[in-house]
Amino acid sequence: MDGLSCVLCEKRAMMLCDSDQAKLCWDCDEKVHSANFLVAKHSRVLLCRLCHSPTPWTASGTKLTPTVSFCHRCILRRHTRLNHLVNTDQRHRDSVNDDEEHDFDHVLDYDNSDYIEEEGEEEDDDEEEDEDEEGENQVVPMSSGSATSPPVKTIQV
Secondary structure, three states, X not given: OOOOEOOOOOOEOOEEXXXXXXXXXXXXXXXXXXXXXXXXXXXXXXXXXXXXXXXXXXXXXXXXXXXXXOOHHHHHHHHHHHHXXXXXXXXXXXXXXXXXXXXXXXXXXXXXXXXXXXXXXXXXXXXXXXXXXXXOOEEEOOOOOOOOXXXXXXXXX
C-alpha cells in the first residue's frame, strides 16, 4: 500500500484522521466518522492535492464536503513557477517588440510624394463640405441671463 491510498479501500486518500492516524478517501471517512458521536468529533486534516502532505485545512463532523486544498509549499512552488513563466513571456514579448522596431524601420523611409495632395485640391474639398453643412440645422445658444436654462433648440436656416 502506498502513502496515497485510503487505508480501507485503496482509493486516493483525501484526508488524514489525526485520532486514528489513518489516511481516508471521502467515502470511507463518512462511513467511519458517522458511526457515533465520539468518532464524529475526530479532527481531520485535508491532504494536499499535489504532494499529498497535510494542509492547514482542518475539520470534524460526520460528513465533510469534498474539498480541494494545497499545502503552503506547493502553493509557493506554483506561484514561483507562474512568476517564472510570466517573466519569461514578458522577456519574449520585449525581445519580439525590439525585433519588430528594427524590422520596420525601413517602412518609415518610403516615398510619400504620391500620397500628398496639392494645396489647391485640399481647399476645394473643404469648400464643398462647408456648402453641404450650411443647409443643415444649427444650434443656437441661449443667453446666460436666465437661472434655469431650457433645452437647446435648433432652427432651420
